[in-house]
Amino acid sequence: MEKCKKCLLLEAGESVTYEQINAYLASVRSELTDEKTAEKRLEFCKSCENLISGMCLKCGCYVEVRARLKNGSCPEERF
DSSP: OOOTTTTTTTTOHHHHHHHHHHHHHHHGGGGGGGEEEEEHHHHHTTTTTTTTTTTTTTTOBBBHHTTTTTTTTOTTTTO
């Protein structure tokens, strides 16, 4: 089965990595943004040409982490 290139990690079937990311995010709760902001950021990422299987080709981050962090910013600086 071919992996989805325009998906977030959980959507691409990367459940182990997704679980590790959630564990990390739980450990940095004070550094997280609100759900509405995170969802807006992820919607942008899902439409971006630089998203490949949950990773940003511009900076190499997992977008599901960057979107949740208060200081998370897009390397394209579009949001």
